[in-house]
Amino acid sequence: MFFLSDMLNKKLTLPKPGEALPGRMKPIPTATRHYVSKRPLKGPYPDGLETALFGLGCFWGAERMFWQMDGVWVTAVGYAGGITPNPTYQETCTGLTGHTEVVLVVFDPKIVSYADLLKAFWENHDPTQGMRQGNDVGTTYRSAIYSFGEAQHAAATASRDAYQAALAAGGGGRITTEIAPAPAFYFAEEEHQQYLAKNPYGYCNLRGTGVSCPMPRTTA
Template sequence: MKKTFQLVLFLLAGVSAFAKPGVGNNPPKAKGLDTATFATGCFWCTEAKFQQIEGVKKVVSGFAGGHVANPSYKLVCTGTTGHAETCNIIYDPTKVSYDELLAAFFVAHDPTQLNRQGNDVGTQYRSAIFYHNAAQKQKADYYIKKLNAEKVYPNPIVTQVNPYTVFYKAEDYHQNYFNQNGDQPYCKYVIQPELEKFKAVFKGKLKK
């Protein structure tokens, strides 16, 4: 956990190297809002973590980075569509910056695992950042380069940095999954422990 805290501090120290929060992020999806698009493995876990952050208005679970139109969850799980389980994170840039969301991204999962997160194995569980514009790409590339140079992780980061093209929303039962299915074994024994660790790191950035 100590190393995780150091990682967050290291990332946030770089915020001043860029424009002020909100500048250069993708065009708002609603008045005053922007979007970050991340894949960190199972989107149920990604959604549950980013929902906790102050300034995040909505998290939508879905699929990105593939070559099949309108894929179902069942089809994506075969690993043949090229999609990653992905979340669109809609946020208020006056309350949380894209840099801070990137910090959360690198803490929310292990970006050094190729095509897997823990027991979830397959290209659909790959680590990826889907950037909406040049500024988001610059920041993603910058942090990956710095984290690798500082050897924050014992292995190189394998996170893909790809342009945002098409995002397909997952079936309704995947949305707000943890909050509606907290008693299920996967939620209790996989997501809940990970969520508690995440909340401990970001306790100063969580919703009240």
Template structure:
């Protein structure tokens, strides 16, 4: 990996297992980690994030080479892998930790995220309002080892990754 061209991206799109599996398949992604960010508790555990008011979201955090894959492409994938109109939930998973959020690492990403969100709103694709928040990235807290590459390790397929892979092949 050429460290000269490494950037960070952090997205909350519901339960972090599916987005991690999808982003891992993207050329130019050097590594992904699931974890927690956006809350007040330092170094939270999964149990704390799920059962107390830490304010954290489940996120996938990644290193990528912007000369191979652009941040805008990552945003496009982010919008595809979840429903950005659901408030504090994705599918059967309910709670503030499952909210739709983009955590930006610099002014370029913040602008790109706002432009991307505005384009999605203007597209008319969604009947309900987009509730995705765009915030500066605070400290990322890596989740416990058993969450890392969870669906990949157990070879669990999901509706989300199946849909993404079908679209990717077209």
């Protein structure tokens, strides 16, 4: 019982630098092109596009939600917010890298706004669950928004406050979403990229709270 309790504790708390796995210097192999759109996964991306980075539980279903949105040019899944450089999926699952599963979204702001992406983010998972998302338990499933620039950071913060008010009005809990400047993003292995396009009946744990997010004007 002590061993089981110790393992669970490691999954629910972020590792300190001295506890994190060492990782590696070189990136792990991944796909070169998006399985659905055939566009280059790592770029170069066309001029005028912007990037966003979201963590909302298991990245398989989250990525599908974003790639299906009009104006999203390409998506990729990976790991961010941790310590271990170039981690593998197996390493992140131990909870000893500090990363959460995230989706990189490259989008055309002339077609879909960052506010649109934020609204989809808030409404398609439960951001009040801390180090878990439904039955998926651990630090790798924590809710996160990693911002590129001050405008995205301000928009993310304003949308969080607006959604917190909406949740509270309906008796919901406190939002635990991490909002921080975008850290290093590490592409996940090829098998995880666009997983639900390759496995249409695969696992998807994407669930919202049922509460709509009223977007403030500052996120436009």
